[in-house]
Amino acid sequence: MAKIRKYKLSWESSDSRHVIGYKLYWSKGKAVNYDSEYIDLVNLTEIILPDDIPCSDSPIMFGVTAIDRDGNESDFATIAEPYQLNVPKAPVGLSLKPLDEYKLVDSTKPDPNESPNALNISPDQDENDDPLADAIETHGAINRQ
Numbered sequence: 001m002a003k004i005r006k007y008k009l010s011w012e013s014s015d016s017r018h019v020i021g022y023k024l025y026w027s028k029g030k031a032v033n034y035d036s037e038y039i040d041l042v043n044l045t046e047i048i049l050p051d052d053i054p055c056s057d058s059p060i061m062f063g064v065t066a067i068d069r070d071g072n073e074s075d076f077a078t079i080a081e082p083y084q085l086n087v088p089k090a091p092v093g094l095s096l097k098p099l100d101e102y103k104l105v106d107s108t109k110p111d112p113n114e115s116p117n118a119l120n121i122s123p124d125q126d127e128n129d130d131p132l133a134d135a136i137e138t139h140g141a142i143n144r145q
Contacts, residue, residue: 002087004055010046011077014066023073025063028056032063032076040067055085 013019021042025032041047053060059082066074 002090004085004087006051007049007083008046009049009062009079011064013045014074016066016068016074018068018070019066020069021067023065023067025065025076026053027061027063029058029082030061032061032078034073036063049083049085053083053085057086059083060085 009024011022014022021040022044023038024041024047025034025036025038027033027036061078061082063076063078065076
């Protein structure tokens, strides 16, 4: 799954009386006209793209018309720049190879990503301590007498 940047297409409302909404037309790779695909927009003057427009490998051209209460439709207001609704191809050939280099880490410090129930055995513990038995006892697995 890829992601496409969202854009807001907006326009100024018509100052004509009795406008009840707008139509947003779009066309793939050519100028929009009244035969292009469209959606009705009731008294909106902006829309978020690409949520309402299908993705395409071709540039998308947009046009907006005003609709009055009698169904009459204005001329087009168009945008000069085509909108690209496609994503680049994913990279290929991903690989993971071991190197002859090593990273030094302090193994005596607890790892913040480690589970709180993990067993931490330190090399400098007293030789009479039994960290495994202590851990088992602490977590309730056995009772030591």
